[in-house]
Amino acid sequence: MAGRRAGVADLCGPRLLSNTDLIAPAELKAALIETAHALGFDQLGVTRPEATAERAQYFLDFIASGGHGDMDWLAREPQRRTDPRTLWSEVRSVIMLGVNYGPDEDPLAVLQARSHGAISVYARGDDYHDVIKKQLKALARWLVATASCDVKVFIDTAAVMEKPLSQAAGIGWQGKHTNLVSRGFGSWLFLGAIYTTLGLPCDTPEIDHCGSCRACLESCPTAAFPAPYQLDARRCISYLTIENKGPIPHEFRKAMGNRIYGCDDCLAACPWNKFAQEGREAKLAARDALRAPSLADLAGLDDPAFRALFSKSPVKRVGRDRFIRNVLIAIGNSDDPTLVASAERLLADPSPLVRGAAVWALAQLLPPEAFAKLATTALPSEQDQSVRDEWRLASRE
Incomplete structure (x- = not known):
């Protein structure tokens, strides 16, 4: 769960100098967690910038395979994406945050209403980039005011490997569908990052809890997963309906059904979602006009x-x-x-x-x-x- 104090693996740095007093790193982190929850974040974890080094080759192999399709920005300067220190050499800690966006209804029910369109859950409300970036900036301002430091804020718009960093920070793990899975919120988390020059206590990395389950892989309408933990974006309905600028390839048209923006099938199939539905309120409400237009x-x-x-x-x-x-x-x-x-x-x-x-x-x-x-x-x-x-x-x- 977000902000757990148990499982802190080590301290990434010394005691921190605030504007007026010396604050112990653990005390600062506890206050950081409290403030993050007050701002609407559901999970928070901290890791080192070098923690994703072992995942770098997976990303490079993905690019080399062409699985990213026409998403050329992914292939641009891959070193900036695989090592946070290349993006910002002064970073000492990476704070990863998650916001629950789990749906309040079965997200796949609309697929049976074939005269209506299915819009992916994350896109049924206001743009999460705008909403969460405001929260991230507010938390970053608090951190700068509380402990003298520099920060940079990222929300899915820069060369940041959010999912491997989140796993290293203990928030969740990358499931077989390549998306992040959380024990507390299933596959329904928006992710954001704060890079900071502070040394903060690091959380224990999360382990993979997928086991032998293949529900996400078997749910994909277009067989976009050539193997567990591998995605060929060129076959993914989310890619085809959003990133693809040309005609939909004929081989995928029937499989699209009434999915008109994105696809939730692999996310919705995840058994861990049951925890996201037990008394946890999604922070970003869907607009009624976009549920099944x-x-x-x-x-x-x-x-x-x-x-x-x-x-x-x-x-x-x-x-x-x-x-x-x-x-x-x-x-x-x-x-x-x-x-x-x-x-x-x-x-x-x-x-x-x-x-x-x-x-x-x-x-x-x-x-x-x-x-x-x-x-x-x-x-x-x-x-x-x-x-x-x-x-x-x-x-x-």
């Missing part, structure tokens, strides 16, 4: 309406066209003939990415004769080759 309503969004609906949401970062692409794949998987009109209207969309996805959706929903008739009127006026290819491929299926 109607595909028909989403398909009608133009850019201003998209921006308004997803204001302060991480979904907004993918842009309207990529999002509507995802919605159209879900429409094609819906088996709902009432959605034909929504898809047909988008054949005239300015975006070739949207038009191509609309072609595929209509090919799934319309009888072959009706689709062929539609192709004879729409294909001659289509100028984009990628969309023309979608028409031809769909006509042959």
Whole structure:
């Protein structure tokens, strides 16, 4: 659990000089934990910056395999990611923090409502980057004011290996799905980091508690795990719906179902989640409008309406066209003939990415004769080759 005082492995530094008094490192850490909880953090652990050295090769192998897909920033200057001291040479302690975002309902229930879209749990409320960064900065300001030091704050936007650092700090362990698993909160933790020049007592690293369980691996709709603890992002629905800028590869379209932003299957399958549901309140509430939105309503969004609906949401970062692409794949998987009109209207969309996805959706929903008739009127006026290819491929299926 966060802030446990037992299991402190050693002291990373000497007594600390505050503005007025000498404070013992353990006393400072206890106050740090109390303050973190008051600010809304659920877990806190401390580790050395060199603690993840043994995990560096796993990351380098992942990049070498190409498993990161088009996420080029991961491959940029890998040394900065594998060693915190390369990012900031003065860091002496790394404070890792976790915030519970466990859902208050079955996150996979929406997958059965195929005329509605499934948005990943973490994206159903305000952007966690903005919310948690404010908390991290507040905690960092307290630490600077309490004990003279320098700090740097990170929340999933810099070259920081949050999950290995969190395991080294005792918060949880990297499960077979490569995400962090906590004994107290299952697979539902947002992570943040504070690098500091202070020497603080280090927590005992967490051990792997996955055992023989393969629930997360077997739950993946696209077989994105070539082996336990290995992810091929190019097959991951979260990657395909968020990071992928082009058309959804045909081999994954059916498997996407109605997942229109991210995928929770491997997270939701984790047996450790039962502890996250026992009286623990998620800190970031879901918006009702994003729990199971109607595909028909989403398909009608133009850019201003998209921006308004997803204001302060991480979904907004993918842009309207990529999002509507995802919605159209879900429409094609819906088996709902009432959605034909929504898809047909988008054949005239300015975006070739949207038009191509609309072609595929209509090919799934319309009888072959009706689709062929539609192709004879729409294909001659289509100028984009990628969309023309979608028409031809769909006509042959």
